[in-house]
Amino acid sequence: MELPEKLLKVVRQFSRLPGVGEKTALRQSLIMTKWNKEDLVHFAEAVKALAELNHCEKCGMFCDDKLCKICLDYGRSHSKTLCVVESVTDCLAIERSGNFKGKFHILFGVLNPLLGIGPDELKLDQFIDRVKNEEIEEVILAVNPSVEGDATCAYIKQMLPDSVRVDRIGFGIPMGGSLEFVDALTITKALENRRHL
Amino acid sequence: MELPEKLLKVVRQFSRLPGVGEKTALRQSLIMTKWNKEDLVHFAEAVKALAELNHCEKCGMFCDDKLCKICLDYGRSHSKTLCVVESVTDCLAIERSGNFKGKFHILFGVLNPLLGIGPDELKLDQFIDRVKNEEIEEVILAVNPSVEGDATCAYIKQMLPDSVRVDRIGFGIPMGGSLEFVDALTITKALENRRHL
Numbered sequence: 001m002e003l004p005e006k007l008l009k010v011v012r013q014f015s016r017l018p019g020v021g022e023k024t025a026l027r028q029s030l031i032m033t034k035w036n037k038e039d040l041v042h043f044a045e046a047v048k049a050l051a052e053l054n055h056c057e058k059c060g061m062f063c064d065d066k067l068c069k070i071c072l073d074y075g076r077s078h079s080k081t082l083c084v085v086e087s088v089t090d091c092l093a094i095e096r097s098g099n100f101k102g103k104f105h106i107l108f109g110v111l112n113p114l115l116g117i118g119p120d121e122l123k124l125d126q127f128i129d130r131v132k133n134e135e136i137e138e139v140i141l142a143v144n145p146s147v148e149g150d151a152t153c154a155y156i157k158q159m160l161p162d163s164v165r166v167d168r169i170g171f172g173i174p175m176g177g178s179l180e181f182v183d184a185l186t187i188t189k190a191l192e193n194r195r196h197l
Numbered sequence: 198m199e200l201p202e203k204l205l206k207v208v209r210q211f212s213r214l215p216g217v218g219e220k221t222a223l224r225q226s227l228i229m230t231k232w233n234k235e236d237l238v239h240f241a242e243a244v245k246a247l248a249e250l251n252h253c254e255k256c257g258m259f260c261d262d263k264l265c266k267i268c269l270d271y272g273r274s275h276s277k278t279l280c281v282v283e284s285v286t287d288c289l290a291i292e293r294s295g296n297f298k299g300k301f302h303i304l305f306g307v308l309n310p311l312l313g314i315g316p317d318e319l320k321l322d323q324f325i326d327r328v329k330n331e332e333i334e335e336v337i338l339a340v341n342p343s344v345e346g347d348a349t350c351a352y353i354k355q356m357l358p359d360s361v362r363v364d365r366i367g368f369g370i371p372m373g374g375s376l377e378f379v380d381a382l383t384i385t386k387a388l389e390n391r392r393h394l
Contacts (some may be wrong), residue, residue: 003289004261008245014238017225028214029247032288037248043213044241046206049227051234053203062230064201070273089227092200137219 007033058130060106060123061091076103080137082130084156086110086144094142102140105130110148111155119155127186128159143166145189203244225256255327256287257303257320267292273300277334279327283307283341291339299337302327307340307349316352325356338365342386 001010007029013114014025014131056068063069071077081102085091085188091104107122130136141156143149157166172190173182182190200208203224211222229237253265253273260266268274278299282288288301304319316322327333337351340346354363369387370379379387 002266004250004265005260005261006243006246006261010247013240013243019221019224020226024216027216030289031215032247033250033285035247040244040248043210044245046203046210047229047237047244048241049203050207050229050232051237053201053230062201062204064203068201069199088230101286 048085056126059091059104060088061104070103076101077104080135081140082127082134082136082138083140083142084127085142086149088130090144102138104144107143107152110143110146110152112148122152124156124159127156131160131164138165138167141166143168145171246380256288256301257285257305258301259285267300273298276300277332278337279324279331279333279335280337280339281324282339283346287339287341303363304340304349307343307345308352318380319349321353321356328357328361333361335362335364338363340365342368 001158010029010032011022011025014020014028015022015134017126020028032043054063054065056063056071057066058071059068061068082105083093083094083100083102084105084107086107086109088106091106093114094100094104105123105127107124107127109117109122111117111119111122137154139160141153143153153168160166170193171186172193173179173186179187207226207229208219208222211217211225212219217225229240232240251260251262253260253268254263255268256265258265258267276299279302280288280291280297280299280302281302282291283304283306285303288303291297291301302320304321304323304324306314306319308314308316308319328336336353336357338350340350350365357363367390368383369390370376372382376384
């Protein structure tokens with residue numbers, strides 16, 4: 001049978017999410033039909049409020065007000081180390097590792113001439129300003145390995161004064177990984193990145 | 198780092214759905230941060246509208262107006278066969294099979310004295326009225342096999358006049374199933390339900 005339009009609308013909306021097929025969307029929608037009105041309104045309001053989610057004026061991370069919790073953290077905001085990432089999710093991944101105590105700068109992309117993404121489309125001017133104003137001594141380029149990522153790193157490196165130390169995160173065999181199953185490019189990188197013991 | 202409250206609210210709401218853990222909820226929420234305001238509002242409105250989803254006055258199925266599409270279908274609504282199911286999802290499962298052309302009656306549960314669900318909590322009076330008013334000749338009890346389901350079927354059977362033929366859906370080995378891996382109770386049922394060829 002055809003489902004009523006009200007239910008189908010929710011199914012269609014859920015299907016737009018990653019990893020949600022039509023079957024899952026229907027299951028989720030049917031569960032929601034059992035929720036009371038208040039719960040549905042809470043859900044709807046939370047989703048709507050996402051449109052008002054701010055980006056930190058400094059680093060670009062999500063925040064409730066003007067600055068994010070990292071930039072508001074005295075210890076971290078006075079750090080002289082700045083980690084450059086492509087996206088909010090990459091920033092969150094580094095935060096999850098829990099071992100970086102500096103601050104971030106989110107580029108919101110990488111240079112990609114084919115897609116028309118040049119330096120002006122990324123938050124690069126702001127980045128250069130920050131390095132100057134915040135007297136940054138060390139920049140860690142935590143940009144993903146790809147042709148565009150490499151180009152972006154090279155571009156950033158030549159824009160920074162020599163007094164700033166620029167590193168790129170290490171590439172190699174992932175922890176728990178096995179040489180047997182790792183691709184050839186990763187092994188090449190891992191050999192290049194070998195460390196003297 | 199701690200995520201902003203606006204994002205966390207959405208993550209919490211998504212985590213309430215079946216099969217959505219915190220990680221999936223975060224992934225979905227992050228994708229939604231890239232949606233424009235209009236899309237977010239559409240999503241929110243669809244969810245909110247679920248509160249106004251109606252149940253068909255006759256059978257209890259979801260519908261946009263007073264009657265569902267099955268009860269509005271002339272051919273089906275004049276059928277003399279009524280299929281009794283526990284829930285909307287069970288009704289949808291039978292509809293998916295595509296081979297039932299009668300109408301439905303949704304009980305919204307089964308008798309369960311331990312949980313305080315007696316005949317008054319189910320739509321049983323309405324069911325008896327329908328059998329009488331719509332001159333039903335055949336009732337198919339598509340209630341799931343369980344102690345409570347069996348009791349509900351026995352209860353319904355004794356409430357109906359003898360002129361109405363009452364069947365229960367067949368239990369046995371599922372299609373594509375293998376005797377080797379099917380539980381003992383199902384095999385017992387399958388043997389009971391054997392058919393003469």
